[in-house]
Amino acid sequence: HGLVCAPSDQGSFQWGCPGTDIVGTSYAFGTGQTNTNLILVGCSQRPIAASVCDDLILNGYSDWYLPSKDELQLMYSNLHVQGIGGFSNTSYWSSLQNSPNDAWYVYFPNGGVGINVKNGNGLVRPVRAF
Helix, strand or coil, rough: CCCEECCCCCEEEEECCCCCCCCCCCCCCCCHHHHHHHHHCCCCCCCCCHHHHHCCCEECEEECCCCCHHHHHHHHHHHHHCCCCCCCCEEEEEEEEEECEEEEEECCCCCCEEEEECCCCEEEECEEEC
16 A cells, blocks of 8 residues: 655654664664564663654554654655655655664755764654554
Protein backbone atom coordinates (compact mmCIF):
# COMPACT_ATOMS: atom_id res chain seq x y z
CA HIS A 1 0.00 0.00 0.00
CA GLY A 2 1.74 3.17 1.15
CA LEU A 3 2.87 5.48 3.90
CA VAL A 4 1.31 8.46 5.59
CA CYS A 5 3.21 10.87 7.80
CA ALA A 6 1.94 12.73 10.81
CA PRO A 7 0.70 16.21 9.82
CA SER A 8 3.28 17.95 12.03
CA ASP A 9 6.68 17.50 13.62
CA GLN A 10 6.67 15.97 17.08
CA GLY A 11 9.60 18.02 18.33
CA SER A 12 13.36 17.84 18.45
CA PHE A 13 14.90 14.83 20.21
CA GLN A 14 18.08 12.81 20.43
CA TRP A 15 18.32 9.60 18.39
CA GLY A 16 19.39 8.06 21.68
CA CYS A 17 21.83 5.70 23.37
CA PRO A 18 25.20 6.88 22.12
CA GLY A 19 27.74 4.07 22.45
CA THR A 20 25.08 1.37 22.08
CA ASP A 21 25.12 -0.72 18.90
CA ILE A 22 21.59 -1.23 17.56
CA VAL A 23 22.26 -4.16 15.24
CA GLY A 24 20.15 -4.75 12.12
CA THR A 25 18.73 -1.36 11.16
CA SER A 26 18.28 -0.82 7.42
CA TYR A 27 18.05 2.16 5.08
CA ALA A 28 15.43 0.53 2.82
CA PHE A 29 11.83 1.45 2.18
CA GLY A 30 9.57 -0.72 4.33
CA THR A 31 12.05 -1.18 7.19
CA GLY A 32 11.23 1.80 9.41
CA GLN A 33 8.89 -0.14 11.70
CA THR A 34 11.44 -2.92 12.21
CA ASN A 35 14.19 -0.35 12.79
CA THR A 36 12.05 1.45 15.37
CA ASN A 37 11.37 -1.82 17.19
CA LEU A 38 15.10 -2.64 17.24
CA ILE A 39 15.91 0.80 18.65
CA LEU A 40 13.27 0.50 21.38
CA VAL A 41 14.48 -2.96 22.43
CA GLY A 42 18.14 -1.95 22.40
CA CYS A 43 17.86 1.49 23.99
CA SER A 44 16.06 2.20 27.27
CA GLN A 45 16.69 5.98 27.14
CA ARG A 46 13.44 7.99 26.88
CA PRO A 47 12.25 10.15 25.27
CA ILE A 48 14.16 9.57 22.03
CA ALA A 49 13.15 9.92 18.39
CA ALA A 50 11.94 6.30 18.08
CA SER A 51 9.96 6.33 21.36
CA VAL A 52 8.22 9.59 20.47
CA CYS A 53 6.98 7.99 17.25
CA ASP A 54 6.05 4.69 18.93
CA ASP A 55 4.13 6.49 21.71
CA LEU A 56 2.12 8.65 19.31
CA ILE A 57 -1.63 8.12 19.12
CA LEU A 58 -3.12 10.25 16.36
CA ASN A 59 -6.50 10.04 14.61
CA GLY A 60 -7.12 6.68 16.30
CA TYR A 61 -3.85 5.13 15.09
CA SER A 62 -1.08 3.95 17.38
CA ASP A 63 1.22 2.24 14.85
CA TRP A 64 3.51 5.20 14.12
CA TYR A 65 7.25 4.72 13.72
CA LEU A 66 10.49 6.55 12.91
CA PRO A 67 11.00 6.32 9.14
CA SER A 68 13.96 4.58 7.52
CA LYS A 69 16.37 6.75 5.53
CA ASP A 70 14.69 5.80 2.22
CA GLU A 71 11.21 6.44 3.64
CA LEU A 72 12.32 9.85 4.87
CA GLN A 73 13.84 10.68 1.48
CA LEU A 74 10.46 9.85 -0.12
CA MET A 75 8.80 12.27 2.28
CA TYR A 76 11.28 14.92 1.16
CA SER A 77 10.78 14.36 -2.59
CA ASN A 78 7.04 13.56 -2.63
CA LEU A 79 5.86 16.06 -0.02
CA HIS A 80 8.36 18.73 0.99
CA VAL A 81 9.54 19.54 -2.55
CA GLN A 82 5.86 19.93 -3.52
CA GLY A 83 5.22 22.32 -0.61
CA ILE A 84 3.12 19.76 1.26
CA GLY A 85 3.46 18.74 4.90
CA GLY A 86 4.76 21.85 6.65
CA PHE A 87 8.26 20.46 7.05
CA SER A 88 11.00 22.62 8.57
CA ASN A 89 14.20 23.45 6.73
CA THR A 90 16.41 21.40 9.02
CA SER A 91 17.46 17.81 9.74
CA TYR A 92 15.03 14.96 10.40
CA TRP A 93 16.17 11.75 12.07
CA SER A 94 15.84 8.46 10.25
CA SER A 95 15.77 5.12 12.06
CA LEU A 96 19.05 4.01 10.43
CA GLN A 97 22.04 3.68 12.72
CA ASN A 98 25.46 4.29 11.20
CA SER A 99 27.60 3.17 14.15
CA PRO A 100 27.20 2.81 17.93
CA ASN A 101 27.76 6.58 18.19
CA ASP A 102 25.88 8.08 15.23
CA ALA A 103 22.85 7.74 12.97
CA TRP A 104 21.55 9.01 9.63
CA TYR A 105 19.36 12.04 8.98
CA VAL A 106 17.85 13.74 5.94
CA TYR A 107 18.50 17.47 5.59
CA PHE A 108 15.26 18.99 4.30
CA PRO A 109 16.65 22.21 2.79
CA ASN A 110 18.13 20.14 -0.06
CA GLY A 111 17.30 16.46 0.51
CA GLY A 112 20.88 15.55 1.35
CA VAL A 113 21.67 12.82 3.83
CA GLY A 114 24.23 12.87 6.59
CA ILE A 115 25.34 11.42 9.88
CA ASN A 116 25.07 13.04 13.30
CA VAL A 117 25.95 11.93 16.80
CA LYS A 118 23.12 10.08 18.52
CA ASN A 119 23.01 12.59 21.37
CA GLY A 120 22.49 15.44 18.90
CA ASN A 121 18.98 16.75 18.38
CA GLY A 122 16.96 16.32 15.20
CA LEU A 123 13.33 16.79 14.28
CA VAL A 124 10.98 13.83 14.39
CA ARG A 125 8.18 13.17 11.86
CA PRO A 126 6.42 9.85 12.47
CA VAL A 127 5.02 7.69 9.68
CA ARG A 128 2.71 4.69 9.47
CA ALA A 129 2.03 2.13 6.78
CA PHE A 130 -1.49 1.56 5.43
